[in-house]
Amino acid sequence: MPRTVVSVLTVVAALIALWYAAVVPMNIKEALTSAERAGQVVTPDSAMLRRDTGAFTLITNNSFAIPATFNQARPRLPAPHQVLAELWNTTVMKNITSKRSLVYHGWITLSATLLGFAIGTGLGILLAVGIVHSRVMDMSVMPWAIVSQTIPIIALAPMIIVVLYSIGIQGIIPKAIISAYLSFFPVVVGMVKGLRSPDAMQLDLLKTYSAGQVQTFWKLRLPASIPYLFTSLKIGIAASLVGAIVGELPTGAVSGLGARLLAGSYYGQTVQIWSALFGAAILAAGLVGLIGLAERKLLKRMGFGT
Amino acid sequence: MIRDRLEMALGVWMLLIVMLPLTLLVATLTLRNADVMGRPALIWIALFAWLVWQMIGLLASHFAARKWAQFLAPALLGLIILFAWEVTVRAFVVPLVILPAPSLIVVRFFSSLPILWSDFVQTFVKGALSGYLIGCGAAFLMAIMVDKSDFLRRGLLPVGNFVAALPIVGTAPILVMWFGFDWQSKAAVVVVMVFFPMLINTVAGLREASVMQRDLMKTYGASYWQGFFKLRLPAAMPFIFNGLKISTTLALIGAIVAEFFGSPTVGMGFRISTSVGQLALDMVWAEIIVAALAGSAFYGVVAIIEKGVTFWHPSQRG
Numbered sequence: 001m002p003r004t005v006v007s008v009l010t011v012v013a014a015l016i017a018l019w020y021a022a023v024v025p026m027n028i029k030e031a032l033t034s035a036e037r038a039g040q041v042v043t044p045d046s047a048m049l050r051r052d053t054g055a056f057t058l059i060t061n062n063s064f065a066i067p068a069t070f071n072q073a074r075p076r077l078p079a080p081h082q083v084l085a086e087l088w089n090t091t092v093m094k095n096i097t098s099k100r101s102l103v104y105h106g107w108i109t110l111s112a113t114l115l116g117f118a119i120g121t122g123l124g125i126l127l128a129v130g131i132v133h134s135r136v137m138d139m140s141v142m143p144w145a146i147v148s149q150t151i152p153i154i155a156l157a158p159m160i161i162v163v164l165y166s167i168g169i170q171g172i173i174p175k176a177i178i179s180a181y182l183s184f185f186p187v188v189v190g191m192v193k194g195l196r197s198p199d200a201m202q203l204d205l206l207k208t209y210s211a212g213q214v215q216t217f218w219k220l221r222l223p224a225s226i227p228y229l230f231t232s233l234k235i236g237i238a239a240s241l242v243g244a245i246v247g248e249l250p251t252g253a254v255s256g257l258g259a260r261l262l263a264g265s266y267y268g269q270t271v272q273i274w275s276a277l278f279g280a281a282i283l284a285a286g287l288v289g290l291i292g293l294a295e296r297k298l299l300k301r302m303g304f305g306t
Numbered sequence: 307m308i309r310d311r312l313e314m315a316l317g318v319w320m321l322l323i324v325m326l327p328l329t330l331l332v333a334t335l336t337l338r339n340a341d342v343m344g345r346p347a348l349i350w351i352a353l354f355a356w357l358v359w360q361m362i363g364l365l366a367s368h369f370a371a372r373k374w375a376q377f378l379a380p381a382l383l384g385l386i387i388l389f390a391w392e393v394t395v396r397a398f399v400v401p402l403v404i405l406p407a408p409s410l411i412v413v414r415f416f417s418s419l420p421i422l423w424s425d426f427v428q429t430f431v432k433g434a435l436s437g438y439l440i441g442c443g444a445a446f447l448m449a450i451m452v453d454k455s456d457f458l459r460r461g462l463l464p465v466g467n468f469v470a471a472l473p474i475v476g477t478a479p480i481l482v483m484w485f486g487f488d489w490q491s492k493a494a495v496v497v498v499m500v501f502f503p504m505l506i507n508t509v510a511g512l513r514e515a516s517v518m519q520r521d522l523m524k525t526y527g528a529s530y531w532q533g534f535f536k537l538r539l540p541a542a543m544p545f546i547f548n549g550l551k552i553s554t555t556l557a558l559i560g561a562i563v564a565e566f567f568g569s570p571t572v573g574m575g576f577r578i579s580t581s582v583g584q585l586a587l588d589m590v591w592a593e594i595i596v597a598a599l600a601g602s603a604f605y606g607v608v609a610i611i612e613k614g615v616t617f618w619h620p621s622q623r624g
Contacts, residue, residue, distance in 0.1 A: 076483070135366040140382065149555065150554065150555055154563060155562050158579050159590050163403075238471045249567075261478075265567055265568070277477065280473045284471055
C-alpha cells in the first residue's frame with residue numbers, strides 16, 4: 001500500500017511539473033507582448049516577427065519573461081497555482097449563495113445530476129426486472145438497450161432542452177431528464193446481467209424450497225445483482241454529471257458548471273474554465289467515491305468477497 | 307389468454323398468417339385517417355400495439371433461438387414506437403417545433419443528404435476518426451511503456467482510473483481555444499477522451515497472460531519482444547478491443563459536443579445547435595439519425611474486427 005501511494009504521488013508530481021513546464025512556451029508570446037508594452041527590451045522586437053518565431057527560441061532569447069508567464073490574467077494555459085487560487089477564491093472565500101461562488105454553480109449542476117440519476121436508476125432497475133422476467137421484453141427491448149449505448153445520445157441534449165422550454169418546462173427538469181437518460185441504459189444492462197447471475201444450481205435449490213417467482217426475486221436474484229448494480233451505478237453517476245453539464249451548454253444557462261465553462265470560453269476567462277473543470281472533476285470523483293464507499297460497506301455486510 | 311386459445315386452435319403459422327393482414331389493415335386504416343382522427347387515435351394505436359406485441363410474443367415463445375426472430379422482435383418493437391409516434395403527432399396536430407412526425411424526418415433526411423454527408427465528413431471522418439486513431443494509438447504505445455515499469459503501472463493506473471471517470475468533455479472549450487474552430491480541436495478533444503479508457507484497458511490486458519505462460523516463453527529463450535508479440539499481445543486483445551469499443555462512442559460524443567463550443571459552419575454538432583435555434587427540429591432529428599447510424603456502424607466495425615482477431619476467446623465461440 002505505501003509503495004502504491006508513493007508511486008501515485010510521484011506520477012501526480014510529475015504531471016504537475018509537466019504542467020508547469022508547458023505553461024512557459026504556451027504563454028510566452030502574450031508575456032512578451034505585455035513586457036514590450038511595459039517598455040522592456042524584447043528580441044525580436046515586433047509582434048509580427050515574434051509570431052513566426054518558435055516558442056523555445058523566444059524563451060531562450062527572453063529568459064527574463066519566464067516568471068511573467070505564470071501570472072497572467074488571461075493565460076492560454078493557466079499555471080496550477082492560478083487554478084488553485086481561483087478555486088480557493090470561488091469556494092471558500094465567497095458566500096455560497098453568491099453568483100460568483102463555484103459552490104453555488106456546483107450545487108445547481110449537482111441537484112440536476114442527482115435528480116436525473118435517481119430517476120434513471122429507478123426506471124433502469126424496473127426495466128431490468130421486466131426484461132429478466134419476460135421473454136417477450138427480453139427479445140424486443142434488450143437489443144435496443146444495447147444498441148443505444150453505441151449511439152451518442154448526448155446529441156439529443158440541446159433539442160430536449162429547447163423543446164421542453166417551448167412547452168413551458170425549464171430549470172432543473174430538462175437537465176435531469178438528460179441525466180436520467182444517460183444513466184438509464186448502463187443501469188439496465190448491468191442489472192439484467194446481475195439479476196441473471198444466479199446459476200442454475202441456486203435457482204434449482206430455491207425451486208426445491210418451492211419458492212415462487214417473487215420470493216426467488218427478493219431472496220436470490222436481487223441480492224446477487226448488487227455488485228453488478230454498483231458497477232453500473234458508478235458509470236451511471238459519471239454519465240449523469242456529464243449529461244447535466246452538457247445540458248447547460250445549448251441554452252446559454254446562467255448558472256451551473258456547464259454555464260461557467262461556456263461563459264469562460266466566450267469571454268476568454270481561461271482560469272475560470274479550468275477552475276470549473278476542476279470543480280466538475282472533484283464533484284465527479286466525490287460522487288463516484290461515495291458510491292464506491294457505499295458499495296464496500298454494503299457488500300461487506302452482505303458477505304460478498306470476504 | 308386469447309392468444310393461447312387461438313394458438314391451440316390454429317397453430318403458430320396459421321395464427322401469424324391471420325394476424326399479419328389484420329395488423330396491416332389496422333395500420334393502413336389508421337395512417338390514412340390519422341389527420342382527422344383526434345382522440346380515438348389512441349384506441350387505434352393501442353389496437354396496433356397489442357396486435358404487434360402478440361406477434362412478438364409468438365416469436366419469443368416459438369422462435370427465440372432463431373437468428374431472424376432475434377432481429378425481427380426488436381424491429382417490431384421499433385415499429386410500434388414509430389407507429390404510435392406518427393399517429394399521435396398527426397392526430398393531435400403536435401406542432402413541428404415540439405415533435406416532427408417520423409415520416410417528415412425521413413423526408414428531411416433524404417432531401418438533405420448532401421448537407422448531412424458534409425456534416426458527417428467534417429465531424430466523423432475528420433474529427434472523431436482521426437482523434438480516435440491518434441488517441442488509441444498513443445494510449446497503446448503508452449501502455450507498452452507503462453507495462454514495462456512496475457513503478458509506473460502502480461502510479462499511473464489509479465490516476466488513469468480517476469481521470470477516466472471525469473467529465474472530460476469539459477476540456478472542449480480549452481482545446482477549441484488552443485487548436486481553433488476547425489476539426490483539429492475536435493480531434494484533440496477526442497484524443498483526450500479516448501486516451502485513458504484505452505490506456506487502462508490495454509495495461510490490464512498486457513497483465514492477462516499468466517505467470518506459467520510467461521515462464522514457458524522464458525524456457526523457450528524468447529526475447530521480450532518475442533514474448534510480447536507471441537503471447538502477451540494476443541492475450542491482451544479482448545481487453546484492447548473492449549477499450550476500442552468503449553472509445554468509439556466516446557469519440558463521437560467528444561466530436562459532437564466540442565462543436566457546441568465553436569466550429570466552422572459545417573458539422574453535426576454545429577447543425578444540431580443551429581437547427582435547434584431555428585426550431586427546425588426535423589433537421590435535428592435527421593442529424594440524430596446520422597449520429598445513430600455512424601455510432602452503431604463504427605461500433606459494429608470494431609466488433610467485427612474483434613471477432614476476427616479474438617476468435618479463440620470463449621466469449622466469441624458461444
